[in-house]
Amino acid sequence: MTNIPQAIIDHYLERTPRSQALTTRARRVMPGGDTRTGTFYAPYPAYMVQGSGSTLTDLDGNQYLDLLNNFTSLVHGHAHPDLLRAAMGQLPNGTAYASPMAPQIELAELLCERVPSVDMVRFCNSGTEATMLSVRAARAFTGRSGIIKMHGAYHGSHDLAAATADPEADRGIPDGLRQNIYFATFNDLDSIETHLRANADKIAAILVEPVPNAGGLPIPKESYLQGLRALADRYDVLLIFDEVITLRLSEGGYQKIAGVTPDLTAMGKIIGGGFAVGAFGGKREIMQQFDPRNKEHITHSGTFNGHSVTMAAGLASVKNLDQAAIDRINTFGQILAKGFDDAFAEAGIAGQTTSVGSLVQVHWQKGEIGNMQDVARGFKNAGDLPYLMHLELMNRGVFAAARGEFNISTVLTEADVNRAINVFNDALHYLKPHVAEVNAKLLL
Ligand SMILES: Cc1ncc(COP(=O)(O)O)c(C=O)c1O
Structure with a gap:
């Protein structure tokens, strides 16, 4: 049987050798190789070197649909x-x-x-x-x-x-x-x-x-x-x-x-x-x-x-960012959230999103999420799943926050949103055999 976590990490390593080399150099002069804790994920974050509209390109030439937008700040995407x-x-x-x-x-x-x-x-x-x-x-x-x-x-x-x-x-x-x-x-x-x-x-x-x-x-x-x-x-x-x-x-x-x-x-x-x-x-x-x-x-x-x-x-x-632009990205955020919720249901995995307008968060748990203690409990029970999902989404060309945070920019199209949902769905199905090993209760 495939070792899913190892396969995901190996694939990531194969795709990003130049980012790995630059990380080695950076780590000599900056603790961890960077100056932002929030952008870190193991084994090393990919170096993004170009942003255009909703697309990011990394040092190895891989392209990503950006659903993070520098942690929500680039509401109009890159280089508008x-x-x-x-x-x-x-x-x-x-x-x-x-x-x-x-x-x-x-x-x-x-x-x-x-x-x-x-x-x-x-x-x-x-x-x-x-x-x-x-x-x-x-x-x-x-x-x-x-x-x-x-x-x-x-x-x-x-x-x-x-x-x-x-x-x-x-x-x-x-x-x-x-x-x-x-x-x-x-x-x-x-x-x-x-x-x-x-x-x-x-x-x-x-x-x-x-x-x-x-x-x-x-x-x-x-x-x-x-x-x-x-x-x-x-x-x-x-x-x-x-x-x-x-x-x-x-x-x-x-x-x-x-x-x-x-x-x-x-x-x-x-x-x-x-x-x-x-x-x-x-x-x-x-x-x-x-x-x-x-x-x-x-x-x-x-x-x-x-x-x-x-x-x-x-x-x-x-x-x-007038109200019409806001309404549009808010609608796309809700489409994305529903698409992810449907993907969890279809894959038979106990997950859900919380969302407001153009902001979407993925949780690996069912039940009420009323405060940050509820959020933390869910992440604890999910072990390495959020991390692996993030890396697998990257392997498939979608960039979000490692903690499962997504947001919409005004340059995204409905086709982009649907693509992200399909990629999420495929990645979930791929991860499913590993879910039972992490926490069997997460299988519906
Ligand atoms: C709610 C909230 N407040 C404050 C900050 C800090 O902003 P900055 O990263 O620009 O210092 C952030 C950053 O993400 C945030 O999410």
Whole structure:
């Protein structure tokens, strides 16, 4: 009988010898051979060297349908002509000056117009900075240090974002910071109210991603986000939405869909037109704290904040992402999710997707997925299946995140989506004999 895991890995190795050679070289000077944990998968990630529309090409000339889009940021795919034109239009003028840069104004105006909670905005260089500065704004505004955040949530790589409830799992986080973090469970309002009842006078804000994408996409229950708003109001703490990813779900982000207006919103990814970006915005009185004319202002500097090329490309990206474009990618996301669900059923494997609009997550389990603990349990029971599936999808020309995360860009066609479903179906059937070895309960 074929050793399926070995066959998949061998095939991958055969297809990617140049990536392997470059990895060996890179590992001499960069730990693991790269500078991003999230892009790693064993035995080594393929080096992508060209992106065009929805197609990626690796160093060995293999082509892939890109269903990852640099973790959702390339909502218009690769090298989109409008975004290129905008970026190239800026380059001959030089890139950044130690002065305010005009291209950021129009993007700021557009975000203030579209996103319900955003009266004013400031730009930074990553979603990490966006959540970090939202938290700082909330702490300064309330004069308190505590932050409620959800178990298993991802908000970037600063200390507060990286801290988990298990000090063994995230070395390097100061104890003093841990004392100011109150962990709650997504979709469970009681777990938040318990902290607020006991410690509201120490808590500045509730930080939440309205649909936790990196958390495995549990979907917020009906009125959960409204419940968060009500609790924040009742206990007089601020509500911060991390919409670094979910901003793509409507012109005004997920807050517009849910009809819930947070006090502060962190943004990133799609607003940079493919370049490094972040932004945070919110109520005027909170954001005014950053006005340097104000004696008590919060310092927020950054050599590349509001970078002219990023802002020009970001404006083109946001303008092109109008509601019609969003509706189209959201529909494709739902077709993809249903196609994957049908594939699991047809292959007789207990799996499912969770999805919202253009975001899709694959789970190797049945049953309710209401929070990140549910997600983690499923992954644990699935052993090496998610990893092997990812590698097998790559062997068959589909690129997604190793953890089973998919998203749709505006340059994908319905034929692309159907192709991805067929490839997924074939890969599942191929993996099926191995599924029983990992966890026989996963066979229907
Ligand atoms: C919800 C969320 N917040 C923050 C971040 C951090 O953004 P960046 O990678 O730009 O620092 C991410 C990144 O994936 C994210 O998914």
